[in-house]
Amino acid sequence: MPDQYNFIAELGFGGFAFLILFLMLYTKPRKTKIYFINFLGITVSIITTALHLFLIYMSSSPKTYAMPFFDTICILFLIFYIILVSLIFNYIMLLSPSLGISLKKILTIEAVYSSIYIIIMYILLCKDMLYKTTSSGIEFTTFFYSYIIIGILSASYCLWTTIHNQKHLAKTIVMCVYIFVPVDIILLVLQLFCIMLNKVCHTIKKLEGKYDFDAITVNCSTIEMPDNNLHNELLGIIKDNHIECSKVRFELTESAMINDHDAVTSNMEILHNAGIRFYLDDFGTGYSNLERIITLPFMTIKFDKSILYKALNDEDMNEIVSSMVNIFKKKGLVLLVEGVENDEHNEYSIQHGFDYIQGYKYARPVPIAELEEYFEVSF
DSSP states (O other), rough: OOOOOOOOHHHHHHHHHHHHHHHHHHOOOOOOOOHHHHHHHHHHHHHHHHHHHHHHHHHHHHGSOOHHHHHHHHHHHHHHHHHHHHHHHHHHHHHHHHOOOOHHHHHHHHHHHHHHHHHHHHHHHHHSSSSSEEETTEEEHHHHHHHHHHHHHHHHHHHHHHHHHGGGGGGGHHHHHEEEEEEHHHHHHHHHHHHHHHHHHHHHHHHHOOOOOOEEEEEEEETTTTTHHHHHHHHHHHHHHHOOOGGEEEEEEEGGGGTTHHHHHHHHHHHHHTTOOOEEETTTTOOHHHHHHHHHEEEEEEEEEHHHHHHHTHHHHHHHHHHHHHHHHHTTTTEEOOOOOSSHHHHHHHTOOEEEOOOOOOOOOOOOHHHHHHHHHHH
């Protein structure tokens, strides 16, 4: 079963949906319109999850099923997903009076939202871009990207609406939303991260035969790192793509270390021992705990541009930067400064001993295709 599509996460999501459905039936709250919308929404989400699991299962053995049947399951999934999105907006619409949002505005947002989704999916389906058949199975990257992003936005909107209306809702409804929706968002974010890592691994494999490079870095969010099983998922994806772990590096912000520090540390140490290196991103913008930073297996510290800009005009900040550079250098850490845009920034960074300099003075972010074109022309 392909790890990159997070089969276990979908099973967990379906399990939570069944649990919430059981609670709604067992506690027997008042049968209001909001109750029926929630009940119907969870039922549709269970069906959608089942279709998703079936798609994942079929994707690992495409020759077993006729493609028209596969296309039919894809279309059914898309239909049920848009129904789910519509139910979320109906839920929000029922609560709109206490939010001060007009019915017309809610309907307009839903119409625009649904239309964009349907148009994008229709174009992708017509152009055979939703998925592509490979020797090892079916690649679903674009398909999953589309529904995951829409799902995160919809679920976040639903949670925000409930928070602002909880005093007007039955406790069972509030409990169901507070359990179901955050779990949904977390699982979707994890799926998105796994798909992104899988795509990065494909890119590494493609570039390895053409260019000599150290690694490609991937940003990790605060949601992913506390997951106790994260290291197994990530190492599985890298292994399945047959690339060396040293070719992948992860960037974390300081905020990622605040929640469940033990789980984050455990994941980092296991991944580090496997050969993956870590960067601490945007140092100086979050909760800076030097002891934690030094004891965790970071290879590189990336100083945020705000520190650079302030240090240029503030002597106290300049002394702090100098001290931090000396401390990190003694610990053998590699130092990088972000946001270097002119000669003044560049000169300051060189004088203070930064190992690497990043910013618009040297290059702007570009898609991988443009980077390949640059190397082909330049070398």
